[in-house]
Structures are given as C-alpha cells and as structure tokens.
Amino acid sequence: xxxxxxxxxxxxxxxxxxxxxxxxxxxxxxxxxxxxxxxxxxxxxxxxxxxxxxxxxxxxxxxxxxxxxxxxxxxxxxxxxxxxxxxxxxxxxxxxxxxxxxxxxxxxxxxxxxxxxxxxxxxxxxxxxxxxxxxxxxxxxxxxxxxxxxxxxxxxxxxxxxxxxxxxxxxxxxxxxxxxxxxxxxxxxxxxxxxxxxxxxxxxxxxxxxxxxxxxxxxxxxxxxxxxxxxxxxxxxxxxxxxxxxxxxx
Amino acid sequence: xxxxxxxxxxxxxxxxxxxxxxxxxxxxxxxxxxxxxxxxxxxxxxxxxxxxxxxxxxxxxxxxxxxxxxxxxxxxxxxxxxxxxxxxxxxxxxxxxxxxxxxxxxxxxxxxxxxxxxxxxxxxxxxxxxxxxxxxxxxxxxxxxxxxxxxxxxxxxxxxxxxxxxxxxxxxxxxxxxxxxxxxxxxxxxxxxxxxxxxxxxxxxxxxxxxxxxxxxxxxxxxxxxxxxxxxxxxxxxxxxxxxxxxxxxxxxxxxxxxxxxxxxxxxxxxxxxxxxxxxxxxxxxxxxxxxxxxxxxxxxxxxxxxxxxxxxxxxxxxxxxxxxxx
Amino acid sequence: xxxxxxxxxxxxxxxxxxxxxxxxxxxxxxxxxxxxxxxxxxxxxxxxxxxxxxxxxxxxxxxxxxxxxxxxxxxxxxxxxxxxxxxxxxxxxxxxxxxxxxxxxxxxxxxxxxxxxxxxxxxxxxxxxxxxxxxxxxxxxxxxxxxxxxxxxxxxxxxxxxxxxxxxxxxxxxxxxxxxxxxxxxxxxxxxxxxxxxxxxxxxxxxxxxxxxxxxxxxxxxxxxxxxxxxxxxxxxxxxxxxxxxxxxxxxxxxxxxxxxxxxxxxxxxxxxxxxxxxxxxxxx
Numbered sequence: 097x098x099x100x101x102x103x104x105x106x107x108x109x110x111x112x113x114x115x116x117x118x119x120x121x122x123x124x125x126x127x128x129x130x131x132x133x134x135x136x137x138x139x140x141x142x143x144x145x146x147x148x149x150x151x152x153x154x155x156x157x158x159x160x161x162x163x164x165x166x167x168x169x170x171x172x173x174x175x176x177x178x179x180x181x182x183x184x185x186x187x188x189x190x191x192x193x194x195x196x197x198x199x200x201x202x203x204x205x206x207x208x209x210x211x212x213x214x215x216x217x218x219x220x221x222x223x224x225x226x227x228x229x230x231x232x233x234x235x236x237x238x239x240x241x242x243x244x245x246x247x248x249x250x251x252x253x254x255x256x257x258x259x260x261x262x263x264x265x266x267x268x269x270x271x272x273x274x275x276x277x278x279x280x281x282x283x284x285x286x287x288x289x290x291x292x293x294x295x296x297x298x299x300x301x302x303x304x305x306x307x308x309x310x311x312x313x314x315x316x317x318x319x320x321x322x323x324x325x326x327x328x329x330x331x332x333x334x335x336x337x338x339x340x341x342x343x344x345x346x
Numbered sequence: 347x348x349x350x351x352x353x354x355x356x357x358x359x360x361x362x363x364x365x366x367x368x369x370x371x372x373x374x375x376x377x378x379x380x381x382x383x384x385x386x387x388x389x390x391x392x393x394x395x396x397x398x399x400x401x402x403x404x405x406x407x408x409x410x411x412x413x414x415x416x417x418x419x420x421x422x423x424x425x426x427x428x429x430x431x432x433x434x435x436x437x438x439x440x441x442x443x444x445x446x447x448x449x450x451x452x453x454x455x456x457x458x459x460x461x462x463x464x465x466x467x468x469x470x471x472x473x474x475x476x477x478x479x480x481x482x483x484x485x486x487x488x489x490x491x492x493x494x495x496x497x498x499x500x501x502x503x504x505x506x507x508x509x510x511x512x513x514x515x516x517x518x519x520x521x522x523x524x525x526x527x528x529x530x531x532x533x534x535x536x537x538x539x540x541x542x543x544x545x546x547x548x549x550x551x552x553x554x555x556x557x558x559x560x561x562x563x564x565x566x567x568x569x570x571x572x573x574x575x576x577x578x579x580x581x582x583x584x585x586x587x588x589x590x591x592x593x594x595x596x597x598x599x600x601x602x603x604x605x606x607x608x609x610x611x612x613x614x615x616x617x618x619x620x621x622x623x624x625x626x627x628x629x630x631x632x633x634x635x636x637x638x639x640x641x642x643x644x645x646x647x648x649x650x651x652x653x654x655x656x657x658x659x660x661x662x663x664x665x666x667x668x669x670x671x672x673x
Numbered sequence: 674x675x676x677x678x679x680x681x682x683x684x685x686x687x688x689x690x691x692x693x694x695x696x697x698x699x700x701x702x703x704x705x706x707x708x709x710x711x712x713x714x715x716x717x718x719x720x721x722x723x724x725x726x727x728x729x730x731x732x733x734x735x736x737x738x739x740x741x742x743x744x745x746x747x748x749x750x751x752x753x754x755x756x757x758x759x760x761x762x763x764x765x766x767x768x769x770x771x772x773x774x775x776x777x778x779x780x781x782x783x784x785x786x787x788x789x790x791x792x793x794x795x796x797x798x799x800x801x802x803x804x805x806x807x808x809x810x811x812x813x814x815x816x817x818x819x820x821x822x823x824x825x826x827x828x829x830x831x832x833x834x835x836x837x838x839x840x841x842x843x844x845x846x847x848x849x850x851x852x853x854x855x856x857x858x859x860x861x862x863x864x865x866x867x868x869x870x871x872x873x874x875x876x877x878x879x880x881x882x883x884x885x886x887x888x889x890x891x892x893x894x895x896x897x898x899x900x901x902x903x904x905x906x907x908x909x910x911x912x913x914x915x916x917x918x919x920x921x922x923x924x925x926x927x928x929x930x931x932x933x934x935x936x937x938x939x940x941x942x943x944x945x946x947x948x949x950x951x952x953x954x955x956x957x958x
Contacts (some may be wrong), residue, residue, distance in 0.1 A: 147555070167555035178555070185552035187545055193357055198545050199556040201538040207558055208566075210539040213361030217538065225352050238356050260556050387881065411762045464761035465704055466944050469896055475943040476893055480934040600769050607766055637777040639840055644773025651767040652755060 098161050100125040100294050101177070101264050106145055106155035108138075108318075115141040117318040119155070123264070126291045130309035131298045132340060138318035139298045140182060146173050147179045159264070176263030180253050182272055184300075189243040192233055192252055195241055196224040197299050199259035224259065231255050232234060247278040264294045271301065276322070283308060306330065314338070361536035370615065374521045385513035387629055392520040393581045395621040396527055398605050399614060400574030405603075406612035407535055409547030409565035410459055413468045415557055416474025417455075418448040420482065420594030422576025426591040427495045429486070434502055435501040435586050437519065444580030445573040452572020458564040463615070472596070479594040482655035496620075509585070523581060527574060531614055536560035543567055604647055610659030619658050675806050676923050682811040683880055684918025689873030690891070690909045691898035692825065693866020695949055696709025697844050699905015703753065704761050706872060707768035708895060709888035710775035715741040716883040717779060720788040730793045734875045741871020742864045749863040762934075772888045779885040788828040814876060821869070822911050829907060838862060842905045859866025894921075897940045 108116040116138045123129050131139045144150040146157055148169040156165045164172050187195045188202060200220045201207060210318040215221070228234050231251050236244055241252060250270065257265060271279035271288065283304055289295065299305050305312065306326050313323040314335050329335055374552055377388055395421055404410045422444035427652035429435070429443050455474050459467045483487045507515045534540050546553050546560055553560045583589050592598065609620020632639040654660065690857065694708040719737035722728040728736065748771075756764055796810045829835035840848040841855050849855050874883070881891065894917060902913035924935060 140348050149555075164470040168559070170557045170559050171554060173557035178557075181552075181555070185549050185555070186550070187548040189548055190544065191357070193354075194541065195545075197357065198538075198541050201541065202557045206538040207563070208539055210534045213533070213536040214538055214541050215358040215360050215362075215536070216357070220538075221354055221357055225354060228352075234352050237352055256552070256556055351713070395758075404908045405762075411765075413765065458941065465698075468704070468761060468765060469900060470944050472893065472896070473944070477934055477937040477941070480937065483928055484934065596892075603766065604769065637726055637780045637913055639777075640773050640783075641777035644770040644775075644777065646751070647770030647773065651759070651763050651770065655763070 099123055099158075099344065100127075101146070101296070102158040103146070104156045104158070106142070106157065107153050108145055108150060109153040114318045116145060116152070119315075119318075119320050121313060121323075122276075122322065123294060123296060125294055126295050127296075128308060129294075129296045130305045130312045130314060131169045131296065131315060132300075132302075133303060133315035133321075136317075137315040139315055141318070142181055142295075142315065143268050143298065145247055146266060147177060149179075153180075155290055173260055174310055176261070177266070178260045178262035178264070179266040180268055180270060182255045183269040184249050184253050186241050186249060186256070188240070190241055191238050192244070193221070193224055193228065193237040195252060196227055196255050197221055198257050199256045200224045203260050205326055213286045223322075224260055225285055227255055231258075247274045247282075250274050250278075254282075258289075262293055264269075264296065265289070267295065267297045267299075268299065269298050271299065271304065279304070350465075361532075362428055363551070367615075370618075371525065374525075385517045389513060389517045389585050390582075391521045391622060391625045392517070392524045393585070394602075394625060395618045396520075396524045396576055396581065397578035398602060398609070398621045399524075399528060399608050400530055400571045400578060400616040401602055402611060402614060402617040403531060403534075403574060404568055404571035406607065406616070407540065407543040407547065408564055408571075409543075409550070410564065410571075411464050411467050412459075412471040413596070413603070414471035414473070414569070415571075416470075416594050416596070416598035417475035417478045418572040418575035419579035419582075419598065420475075421451050422448045422579030422587050423583045423593040424482065424489060424495065424579075425576065426580035426583040427498045430498045430500050430584070430587075431495065435499050436505075437500055437503050440500070440584055441523065441577050441580050444576040444583075446576075446595065448576020448579070449569050449573035452569040452575075453565065455572075456568035459568065460564055471558050472599075475594060475596065475599060479575060479591070479596075482591055482594055487590070489589070492591050494591060495583075498583060498587045498589065500584045500587055503616060509587070513585070514654070520581055522587060523577065527577065527619070528614065531574070533612065539563075539566075544612075563635055588627055606657075607650060608657050610645070610657030613659045616657055623658060628665035676926050677919055678805075678807055678811055678815075679880075680813040680919030680922035681915055682808075682818075682918070683922055684883060684915035686860065686873050686877040687891075687894055687898055687918055688818060688914035689821065689876070689909050690870045691895045691902075691906060691914060693863075693868075693870050694895050695899045695902060695904050695906065695910045696838075696842075696862055696866055697859075698899055701757050701845075703757060704764045705768050706754070706765055706892060707771035707775065707888065708866070709891055710772055711741045711745060711867040711870040712874030712877070712891075713775060713779060713883070713885075713887040715743055715874035716788070716878050716887065717783060718871070719875035720790060720878060723790065730796070734872065737875035738868045738872035741874070742868030743901055745867025746860060746864045749860050754862070775888060776885045779887075783885070785885060787825075788878060790878040790883075792879060810879060814880070817876065821872075822907070825907055834858070834861070838888050893937065893940070897936065897943075901943050 101123040103119055106116055106119040107114060109119060119142060131142065133139055141150065145152050148167060152165065156163055159172065159175055159177050164175065190198070191265040197220055199301065200223050201214070201217065204220055206217060206220065206339065214235045225237065228237050231254065232256060233248065233251055236248060241249065250273070254270060267286065271282050274282060286295065287308060297309065309326055311323065311325055312329045314329065316338055321334060321338070322329070374392070381388065401412065403414050404412060425447040426440035429440050434440065434443070458470050458474065462470070471503040483491055500509055503515060503519050509515045542553070542558055542563055545558065546563060550560060579593060582593065605620045605624045606617055609618070610616030610626055628639060631642065650657065690709065694705060697703050697705055715737040722733035722736055723730060756767055782901065792810060796813055798809050800807045800809060803892045826913060837848070837853045837858050839857050840853055845855050897917055898910055898911045898914045902909035921936060937956065941958045
C-alpha cells in the first residue's frame with residue numbers, strides 16, 4: 097500500500113541547531129500513529145514541516161505519493177492534510193457555529209463567494225451543525241468562542257480541523273491543558289473517528305498514547321530514534337533511557 | 347439529516363434587514379427636508395461616510411491598519427476630475443474610472459502591506475500616500491498642484507439631473523451612491539468571503555490551516571477598499587467640481603481613522619454613525635473656534651483609546667444588552 | 674560643499690529628535706507618533722525664554738531640554754504606561770490624539786506664525802574658506818550633535834544604566850527576571866528621549882522652523898530615521914539621520930521638481946527590503 101504521508105530526510109536548521117534532522121517517516125492509510133519524545137525533541141517542528149507552516153532546510157514531504165514540499169499550507173489542507181494546534185487558534189469573537197461554518201465554507205470552496213449571505217448556504221450550516229452534534233458542542237453553538245471553558249475550546253480546535261474533512265489529521269497535543277476527565281472524553285471522540293481518516297498524534301500522557309496508538313515513532317533531538325508497535329516501544333531500552341534521563345534532569 | 351435540536355435561525359437570518367436599519371436610512375430623507383440650507387454639508391457627510399466605509403472594510407473586517415488611505419481617495423478624486431476636464435464628464439462614467447484607477451493602485455500596493463507587522467503596514471501606507479501627495483504636488487501641469495484642479499465640468503446625472511446651485515442633485519446623487527455601495531458592502535460582509543475576512547482579523551494564523559489563501563483574500567479586500575475610497579473621492583470632485591491637493595493629505599487619513607474608531611471598527615453602521623457624529627460636531631464646534639475643536643478632538647481620541655475602544659457602536663451594543671437583560 | 678554641510682547640520686537635528694523615538698520603539702515596542710510634540714515643546718520653551726524673559730541662548734537651550742524631559746516623565750507615568758500592551762493601532766491613535774492637543778495648544782498660545790529667533794552674536798556669521806562658506810551656527814550644531822551622540826554611545830556601552838537599557842531592549846522579560854527595574858529604565862529613557870527631542874527642537878528653530886504644525890510636518894522624517902537606522906540603534910539612527918539630512922537638502926537644491934518623493938520612496942523600499950533597518954536592531958551597536 098502507498099503510504100498516505102511520507103517524508104524523506106526532512107531537516108530543519110535554525111542557525112547551527114537542528115530542530116529536525118533527517119526524519120524519514122512513512123504513515124499507512126488509516127493509521128493511528130503517535131509521535132513521542134522528550135520536550136524539545138522536535139515533534140511540533142515536524143508537524144510544522146509536514147503542514148507547510150515551516151519550510152524545510154532539506155528533504156521532501158509526500159502526500160498520497162505527491163510531492164507537496166513546496167506547497168503552501170492552505171494548498172496542503174485542500175489535499176486533505178489538516179492539523180490542530182498545541183495552543184488554541186480560534187476565532188474568539190465568532191460563535192461556535194459561525195467558526196465551524198467558516199471552516200466548512202472554505203472546504204466547499206465558498207471562500208470567494210461574496211453575494212449570498214452565509215445564512216443562505218444552508219448545506220454548509222447544516223454540515224457544521226452536524227459536526228457540532230458529533231462533538232457534543234450543540235448546546236454552545238450560538239455562544240461566543242471566547243466565553244467558553246478551555247476544555248470546550250479545545251473541542252472547537254478539533255472541530256475546525258474536522259470541518260476541513262481531513263484524510264490525514266495531525267493532532268498536536270489535543271488534550272493539553274484539559275482536565276483529566278474531559279481529556280478522556282476528548283480521546284473517546286478522537287478514537288471514534290472513521291478509519292478513512294489517518295491520525296498522527298503528539299501526546300505527552302503515555303497512558304493515552306499506549307491506549308490509542310497502533311504505531312509509535314520516538315523523536316530525540318530532532319531525529320527519529322525508533323519506530324514500532326507500542327508493545328515493542330514500551331520495552332525498548334533506549335526509549336526508557338530517554339524518558340528516565342529526562343525525569344532525572346527535570 | 348439536520349440535527350433537530352438546534353435552532354439555526356440566528357445564523358440563517360443574520361443578514362436580514364432589521365427595523366432599526368430601515369429607520370436609519372430614512373434619516374437622509376428626513377435631513378433633506380429638515381436642513382434644506384445645509385445640503386452641501388450633508389453631501390460632505392455622505393461622501394465621508396462612504397470613505398469611512400472603505401476604511402472599515404480593510405481595517406475593521408480584514409484587519410489591515412493604514413495611515414495612508416487618503417491616497418486612494420485622492421486618486422479617485424483626480425481621476426474623476428481629469429476625466430471631466432478632458433471631456434468625459436458623465437458622473438457615473440467618472441465614478442467607474444475612479445474606481446478602476448484606485449483599485450489598480452490598491453491592488454499594486456497591497457503586495458507591500460501583505461508582509462510585516464502592523465507597524466510596517468502603518469509606515470508603508472503612510473509612505474505610499476506621501477509619495478502620491480508629492481507626485482500630485484509636483485505634477486502641476488496635470489493636477490494644478492497646490493492651486494487645485496480647475497475646469498472640472500460635470501454633465502447631468504444620467505443625462506437628466508444637472509448639478510444645481512442649491513446642491514439638491516449633489517445631495518441625492520451622493521446619498522444614492524452611498525446607499526448602493528453600502529448595500530453591496532453589507533452583502534459582502536455577510537457572505538462567506540466576509541466571514542473569511544473576519545477570520546483573518548481574529549486569527550490570521552488559523553486561516554491557512556482551514557484551507558484559506560490568506561494573502562489572496564487580503565489583496566482582494568485591500569483592492570475593494572481602495573476602489574470604495576476612489577469612488578468617494580470621485581464623488582467629492584463631482585459634487586464640488588474642483589480637486590484640491592489636500593484630498594491626499596496625511597491629515598485626511600488620520601482624521602478618517604479617528605472617525606472610524608469613534609464610530610466603532612468592524613461595523614458598517616459604526617462607520618456611518620461615526621461620520622455623522624464627527625461631521626456634525628466638527629461643523630458646530632469649529633464654528634466657535636477651530637483650535638478649540640482640534641484640542642477636544644485630540645482629547646476625545648485619547649479617551650476613546652483608553653476607555654471606550656469599541657466606539658459609539660460598542661456603547662449602543664452595551665446599552666441594548668442592558669435594556670434586554672433588565673426587561 | 675556648503676550643501677553637504679547644511680545637510681549634515683539638519684541631519685544632526687533629526688538625529689537628536691529621532692533617537693528618543695527609536696529607543697522607545699526598540700525598548701517598549703511603542704509607536705509614539707507624538708514624539709515630535711516634545712521637540713515642539715522644547716522649541717517654544719526656548720523661544721519664550723529668549724524673547725520674553727531675555728534668558729541667554731546657552732541657558733535657554735538646556736532649560737528647553739529639561740522642560741521637554743519633565744513633560745516626558747509626566748506623560749509616561751500618567752498615560753503612555755497604560756498603553757504598552759495595546760496594539761500598534763491603538764498607540765498610533767492615542768499619539769495622534771496627543772498631537773492634535775499639542776498643535777491646538779501651541780496655536781492657542783503662540784498663533785500660527787513661525788517663531789522668530791535671534792541667535793547670539795558669537796553664533797552668527799560665516800567662516801569663509803576658499804570654495805566653502807560655513808555658517809558658524811551650522812558648525813555649532815554639528816559639534817553639539819557629535820558630542821551628544823558620542824556621549825549617548827558612551828552611556829549605553831559603559832554605564833550601569835546603559836547595560837540595563839541594552840538588556841531591556843534585547844529581552845525585556847529576561848531583564849525583568851534579572852531584577853532590572855524595566856519600568857524605571859523606560860521612564861528614564863523616555864525622559865532622556867523627550868529631553869533630546871526638546872533640545873533638537875530648540876536648536877532647530879533656526880533651521881527647521883517652528884510653528885504649531887511642527888509635529889506633523891516632520892513626522893515622516895522621524896519615522897524614516899527609525900526605519901532606516903533600525904529601531905533601538907543609536908549609531909544606526911545617527912547615520913540614517915545624517916544621510917537623510919544630506920539627501921533632503923541636496924535633493925531640494927538640485928532636484929526641486931522631484932522634491933521629497935524620493936525620500937518617501939526610499940523609506941517604503943527600506944521597509945519592504947530590510948524591515949530591521951539598514952543597521953540592524955540593538956542598542957549596543
């Protein structure tokens with residue numbers, strides 16, 4: 097099977113410092129793939145490179161076999177590669193329904209339509225409302241985003257990405273800053289996403305990672321240390337050292 | 347399949363005209379009968395309102411700060427003036443020419459304001475407008491320089507209504523154009539395109555991640571804003587049959603920014619109401635003493651920034667929520 | 674040659690006035706368009722002391738600088754401080770408000786006309802060299818400018834206050850962490866910047882003129898100095914101001930039909946090509 101997302105020797109250098117170093121990654125369609133590693137291992141940098149948020153110093157990114165290394169962020173989104181952010185990037189003054197409708201409209205290619213009001217694009221609004229129902233956000237649909245609790249805002253972060261109908265969804269610490277009980281709920285929602293959405297996840301909570309992921313890549317110092325199924329990773333001596341070492345330092 | 351539980355009408359009907367809006371647009375009609383001697387001032391208000399609307403589109407909706415918006419106003423004013431001077435005196439043709447001219451300039455300079463921080467944008471827009479001002483100042487054969495452009499001969503509107511001494515035609519013409527342009531802007535801000543502009547202003551970093559080409563949208567918004575400003579400039583030329591160099595002056599850009607902030611950015615009616623309040627206050631206070639007016643204007647600006655950032659529209663919104671919660 | 678000399682003198686004045694703006698922009702990221710108002714305040718104080726009270730020139734000029742510095746401290750403490758965290762647009766609006774108030778106040782007290790200035794005898798006249806006529810006052814301006822630039826540079830690189838200032842410009846948060854009182858540093862810097870502007874305004878009456886429109890008339894020049902010199906950069910501001918002074922005077926002399934157009938064009942191009950300024954951004958350099 098062709099990998100849905102693939103990188104070849106992807107590197108990013110800031111001055112003399114490698115934030116990503118020779119990362120060659122291959123992700124199968126439908127995968128539940130986790131990226132782990134200590135702080136500063138270059139996990140977010142890798143997502144930034146994959147999505148076009150950063151330009152790589154060297155290497156290539158392939159999406160469904162197509163070289164997308166030179167494509168802008170929004171062009172990759174159009175091809176089905178969508179991300180969420182570690183720190184919320186939401187539309188504070190819009191209602192929840194408006195925000196998600198905005199994202200749906202962009203996907204439907206309505207972003208340039210300027211004559212009919214948003215309210216007349218019923219298909220987009222219905223789709224947004226459906227998505228809110230799936231994510232249990234219906235009760236706050238007409239609330240302003242900024243008025244919501246952080247846990248709910250985190251859910252909107254995901255809703256905006258899902259509205260773009262991703263084929264590959266990159267989740268950058270989706271549960272960061274969310275209380276434990278709510279983060280379980282959040283992960284249940286993610287786990288229920290259909291298999292035609294490939295998911296790549298960055299997460300610090302190892303419990304969650306080992307319950308959710310079917311493959312795990314370990315990053316250290318910007319480079320790929322190893323990649324395998326969770327059972328093997330859990331027993332890997334080098335991985336334990338990396339995490340123990342961090343625990344001792346911290 | 348629509349989720350039955352949720353009432354979607356708040357979003358579905360967001361663009362519907364409200365009673366207060368119909369009432370608002372009766373004001374220009376009422377003003378015509380109430381102040382028949384002040385039609386020149388009232389036309390000025392309509393023209394400035396259109397100009398302010400154009401800044402609101404780029405600042406209030408797309409979030410592009412500008413200290414040089416008068417550049418496009420001035421280009422439109424000169425374009426319409428020169429067309430009329432050299433024989434194309436049809437008003438609507440003049441408006442179209444001015445719009446095209448200003449839009450072209452807006453499109454070209456938009457690439458300068460795409461990159462960079464607010465500070466760079468402020469300085470670049472200021473710099474571009476100063477360049478155009480200097481150009482207009484020096485190209486005296488063409489623009490008349492500091493003496494202004496003379497010999498602007500405007501034909502009757504639609505070949506029927508000639509511009510009269512009392513300014514009746516000028517007034518109705520200005521109000522009609524303002525209304526049509528407002529109506530178009532209102533459609534635009536309520537459309538998916540308008541929603542995407544609000545998205546850019548509220549979180550420019552998220553927009554590419556939901557698939558929106560941010561730069562292209564900003565170029566479009568800036569170009570549209572420039573065209574609006576150009577039309578406003580052309581209206582001024584046509585209703586006064588003269589172009590003075592100060593159509594491009596820095597003070598016009600600064601004053602416009604102030605009017606918009608007074609009214610409230612990001613609200614079309616804020617732009618209109620801000621203009622009405624400002625121009626009326628200007629008219630009455632500067633009659634007493636121009637320096638007095640400027641001082642209190644400055645003080646008002648300082649106070650608005652410190653205490654009432656949402657302007658008059660913000661105040662109105664607060665009052666209406668309070669009225670609703672107390673009843 | 675005379676033109677270059679005039680240009681250098683004008684450049685020195687621009688430097689004195691703009692350096693404060695450059696540092697406040699670099700230090701607190703505050704866009705203070707009203708900076709020219711402090712120069713105007715210095716100018717009017719000086720003119721008033723000279724003509725109404727008969728204070729000698731060499732005393733009136735420092736007094737003008739002190740008045741502007743004092744006004745700077747008061748406004749920083751009461752108003753500017755509230756807007757450090759605000760957006761650039763808010764800061765611009767706020768400072769435009771201050772400009773309007775300053776202009777109308779000046780207008781109220783002094784009228785719209787240019788303020789005349791009578792220089793003391795020893796600064797009048799010219800030195801005539803073969804092929805070169807140098808106004809003594811121009812020479813005086815260049816001398817004062819150089820001394821002050823050197824003094825500022827020395828202060829920034831050799832004094833304790835200078836070290837704190839550099840640290841605060843480079844990274845305010847880290848500087849706070851090191852126990853530097855960034856607020857106090859900024860108040861002092863603001864006062865110093867306003868004082869220098871006042872000095873420039875006082876010394877500049879003869880060359881730049883003085884009327885209520887002063888803060889707006891030269892606003893673009895101050896911004897160009899900052900844009901080209903790099904915000905927070907003393908040496909960069911000096912070089913940028915001198916270049917601007919020479920180009921401006923020479924341009925008006927040789928190419929009057931092009932006028933200030935070229936200067937604005939240079940600023941726009943600079944901002945696009947090198948947003949950090951020609952000389953980079955750091956108070957240390």
